[in-house]
Amino acid sequence: MADKPSRALVIYGDGRASLLSPSHVHLHSFASRASCGFLSLRTPPPGECENDRMVRELAQLLDAYDFYTARNGQHYETDADANLKESSISTISQRFMGLRAAIITVCPNVKSFARELGFSVLEIDELITQCDPSNNHFQEIPEEFAIASELLKLLGFLGGRVLEKSEFDLLILHIKTSERSKDPKEKMVSDTGVDWLNKLVGGIMQATEPGLDISSRLHFSIILSYGTVSAREDHYPFIWTPGTETNSDLSFLHPRQSYTMKGGNTLNDIRHHHPMLIAQWQERVTRWDMVREFSFKEFREHGGNLAILADRFLHEVAFKLWKAPKYGA
Numbered sequence: 659m660a661d662k663p664s665r666a667l668v669i670y671g672d673g674r675a676s677l678l679s680p681s682h683v684h685l686h687s688f689a690s691r692a693s694c695g696f697l698s699l700r701t702p703p704p705g706e707c708e709n710d711r712m713v714r715e716l717a718q719l720l721d722a723y724d725f726y727t728a729r730n731g732q733h734y735e736t737d738a739d740a741n742l743k744e745s746s747i748s749t750i751s752q753r754f755m756g757l758r759a760a761i762i763t764v765c766p767n768v769k770s771f772a773r774e775l776g777f778s779v780l781e782i783d784e785l786i787t788q789c790d791p792s793n794n795h796f797q798e799i800p801e802e803f804a805i806a807s808e809l810l811k812l813l814g815f816l817g818g819r820v821l822e823k824s825e826f827d828l829l830i831l832h833i834k835t836s837e838r839s840k841d842p843k844e845k846m847v848s849d850t851g852v853d854w855l856n857k858l859v860g861g862i863m864q865a866t867e868p869g870l871d872i873s874s875r876l877h878f879s880i881i882l883s884y885g886t887v888s889a890r891e892d893h894y895p896f897i898w899t900p901g902t903e904t905n906s907d908l909s910f911l912h913p914r915q916s917y918t919m920k921g922g923n924t925l926n927d928i929r930h931h932h933p934m935l936i937a938q939w940q941e942r943v944t945r946w947d948m949v950r951e952f953s954f955k956e957f958r959e960h961g962g963n964l965a966i967l968a969d970r971f972l973h974e975v976a977f978k979l980w981k982a983p984k985y986g987a
Contacts, residue, residue, distance in 0.1 A: 663980035665813040667862070668697060669717065669855070670710060670959075673885025675935050677852045678952055684860035685852070686878060689937045689952040693944040695963025696897055697881065697971055698917040700925070709767045711886055712834060716768060718968040719881070719934075722747060722775055749776025754981040758825070760812070763832035764898040778826070785809075792858035802854065806861030810872070818870035818901045827979050866941075873941035877978045880973075882952070884932040896931050896964045897958075917965040925967075933965060940978065 678685065695881030699718060702711060710730075717726035720746075725747040750759050762770060762785065769779045784806050787972040809817070810829065814824025833855065859880065866873045897917065918928045935957055938944050976982035 662875065664875055665824055666828045666877040666879065666975050666979055667809060667813060668879045670830060671833045671855055671882045672708040673883060674855065675882040675884045680851055682856040684856045687822050688859055689861060691946065691950050692937035692955045693963055694937045694947055694949045696957060697936050697966035697968040698897060698933050698965050699929050699968055701927045701929045712765060713771050715883060717771065719971050720775060721969045721972045723969060733769045745987060747775065748754065751776050754976045757827050757976060757981045759828040760826045761830040761832055763834065765832065765834045766849060768832055768851040793936055801856040803861035807863055810865055815872045815876060818865065818872050820871045822851065825932065828975065843906040847914040868941050875942065877940045877975065879936065879938045879975065880934060881934050881936045882932045897933050909976050917967050920967055920969060935966060938977050
């Protein structure tokens with residue numbers, strides 16, 4: 659545990675997990691320094707559209723799934739915390755001891771939902787304006803590095819130093835899956851390929867090299883999801899399922915996996931395949947594991963965190979920011 663509260667940057671690449679390749683060296687390098695694992699998701703309702711899927715999965719990351727499903731009349735009896743009468747939720751600041759959080763996205767549905775949760779919503783074009791090549795400060799450095807600098811500045815990190823005050827404690831960059839955009843501003847956060855994301859991560863890691871003050875105060879998470887998927891596909895990654903062990907009577911003695919539970923109760927709508935991939939790093943705070951690349955196979959075989967319910971992610975981050983008590987072991 660750090661001796662001072664951290665500030666957190668989360669990059670969430672919706673639908674990017676299946677697009678990774680060996681050429682994405684910065685993402686793989688990050689995973690080799692990080693603590694890696696999975697975030698389990700719920701099974702989607704029938705006939706769900708892409709925009710609804712995007713918000714529903716983000717709602718789980720922000721521990722607002724109950725609120726989202728109640729608001730949309732989709733609550734399931736299997737959800738331990740279901741409350742059909744609950745149509746409102748405390749803001750993120752109220753839930754986490756005054757936490758100042760912002761999200762950067764171009765998706766209107768995500769913007770609207772984030773505002774309901776009390777997030778500040780930042781416009782990507784404002785960030786790009788700060789990185790305008792006509793600005794002398796950014797003329798000599800690549801675009802991705804300039805954007806990395808602006809993201810860190812919002813968290814009170816400047817030139818490797820930790821400023822006394824920051825605008826936000828938590829910043830989430832949401833990169834959505836979409837059709838190719840003709841708008842270059844939207845393209846940066848909407849239709850960006852993994853190549854762009856890889857370069858951005860390289861810029862952030864260069865700015866947070868070990869030994870700099872920032873490296874022990876920035877809690878950096880990268881989450882990549884698979885987007886719309888189906889268990890009927892020929893090849894799909896399972897977290898774990900009892901059905902994979904049929905040759906031993908001991909297979910019936912497996913305890914309930916924690917990623918299938920919430921509030922001490924079992925959730926029966928967990929999707930055991932295509933979890934989110936998560937890697938987290940903070941110098942002298944997060945543990946290293948044996949992962950050498952950002953991939954499902956490496957995370958399952960060598961990751962140190964296995965799987966947790968996506969709903970718990972925000973609580974784990976808030977703990978690092980000294981905004982929530984420790985959850986679990």
